[in-house]
Amino acid sequence: MEFATVHSILTVILFVGFVAFVIWAYSKKRKKDFDEAANLVFDDEPKSKEQETKRESDHE
Template sequence: MAMEFATVHSILTLILFVSFVAFVIWAYSKKRKPDFDEAANLVFDDEPESKKQHSKRESEHE
């Protein structure tokens, strides 16, 4: 007995929905927060070291 197209479509939709919910729970879990915080600050790590020291010295003089 073959499954009807609607049944297969419903099962696939359910599988994708459960996968989406699992992904959201994984992404927003507290264990992932340090990794995402580090990734969010990566854009600031591209500054050359001399530029960082220069801006640090300027802030000390102010």
């Protein structure tokens, strides 16, 4: 095999892998997981004053 043929085959394989990855990332099955990951930043915020007072009483 020539170098150009190997290079072409590798390019096609990488392109197919990229397309498969994009389809996987944007599939509806993954939406819930990605939404949860996007909201992880806000998990450390207290949800209400009641929970905040409960946390303070637990630390005492």
